[in-house]
Amino acid sequence: MSTPQQQKRIYEEIAARLQELVEVDDLQPGDRLPPERRLAELFGVSRNSMREAIKSLEQAGLLKSRPGAGTYIAAASPTELARQLGEAFARERHRLEDIFELRLLLEPQIARLAARRVSPRAIERLDDLMHTYENAVRHGEPVLEIDQDLHDTIAAATGNHAIVRLMEQMHDMLFESRDETLQSPERSRNALEDHRKILAALRLRDADGACAAMTEHLEHTREIVFTSKKGA
Numbered sequence: 405m406s407t408p409q410q411q412k413r414i415y416e417e418i419a420a421r422l423q424e425l426v427e428v429d430d431l432q433p434g435d436r437l438p439p440e441r442r443l444a445e446l447f448g449v450s451r452n453s454m455r456e457a458i459k460s461l462e463q464a465g466l467l468k469s470r471p472g473a474g475t476y477i478a479a480a481s482p483t484e485l486a487r488q489l490g491e492a493f494a495r496e497r498h499r500l501e502d503i504f505e506l507r508l509l510l511e512p513q514i515a516r517l518a519a520r521r522v523s524p525r526a527i528e529r530l531d532d533l534m535h536t537y538e539n540a541v542r543h544g545e546p547v548l549e550i551d552q553d554l555h556d557t558i559a560a561a562t563g564n565h566a567i568v569r570l571m572e573q574m575h576d577m578l579f580e581s582r583d584e585t586l587q588s589p590e591r592s593r594n595a596l597e598d599h600r601k602i603l604a605a606l607r608l609r610d611a612d613g614a615c616a617a618m619t620e621h622l623e624h625t626r627e628i629v630f631t632s633k634k635g636a
Contacts, residue, residue, distance in 0.1 A: 432477070433477050433478060434476060434477065435476065435477050436473075436474045436475065436476050437467070437474065437475045437476065437477065439474070440454050440455060440458070440475075456499075458475055460488070461488055462475075464488055465478055466478050466488055497630075500629070500630075501630075503577060503578065504622065504625075504626045504629075507578065507622050508619065508622050508623070508626075511555065511558075511618050511622060512615040512616075512618040512619045512622070513615065514558060514559050514562060514567060514571075514618075515558055515602060515605075515606070515614040515615055515617070515618035516611045516612070516614055516615040517562040517564065517567075517611075518558045518559070518561035518562045518606060518614065519605060519606050519608075519609050519610055519611040519613070519614035519615075520609065520611050521561060521562055521563050522561040522606050522607075522609065523561065526557060526560065526561040527603075527606065527607055529557050530554065530557055530558070530561075530603050530606065531603070533550060533553055533554050533557060534554075534599065534600065534603060536550055537550045537551075537554070537596055537599065538596060540592075541589075541592045541593060541596050544589065547592050547595070547596075551595065551599075552575070552578075554599055555571070555578075556568075556571060556572075558602070558606070558618075559571045561606070591625070591628045591629075594624055594625075594628065595621065595624075595625065598617065598620060598621035598624055598625075599621065601617040601620070601621075602614060602617040602618055602621060604617075605617050
């Protein structure tokens with residue numbers, strides 16, 4: 405987790421970036437902010453984090469959204485807006501860290517149980533998904549839904565209906581750690597190789613190996629995500 409000192413740096417970094425944006429674009433109260441996607445790229449955060457930060461600033465009265473027209477700066481100083489934005493991103497970072505912590509607690513053990521119970525039919529389904537995954541990576545296509553299907557199939561392979569239902573109910577939350585703007589060709593290739601290791605362990609019914617491979621995959625993903633977020 406971030407320390408208070410690290411969070412302070414986050415505020416300062418966001419403040420500097422926002423100040424630069426305000427100066428370069430000469431933004432004033434009443435002016436429209438750039439689109440959400442551009443802001444997410446500028447600040448090195450996910451679109452979901454950007455969206456939540458904007459929502460937080462709206463509630464604080466520092467921004468105002470007009471349906472179909474965009475988001476505008478309310479009557480607030482750039483310094484106050486930057487401070488509040490930094491705090492909003494820090495809260496979003498904590499939420500994403502919490503999600504990864506939860507995934508690391510649950511999914512390696514799910515993979516362990518799946519290795520003990522996986523059926524030939526489940527292996528066949530995982531093989532099909534891996535082929536689809538490989539083709540998507542090769543052609544630079546999105547892999548978010550394929551990734552979700554792989555993890556859901558591993559959960560289903562446990563034969564435990566409570567686990568399957570729990571994972572289904574957690575879809576929206578877990579999807580945040582697969583945000584489209586956190587994806588990159590590097591992440592997709594690394595994830596593909598990680599999933600190959602997980603599948604290899606499942607095929608061998610190697611419970612410890614499946615658990616270790618899933619842990620390694622989630623740690624790789626977390627590292628890439630927080631590196632791409634540049635501390636914001």
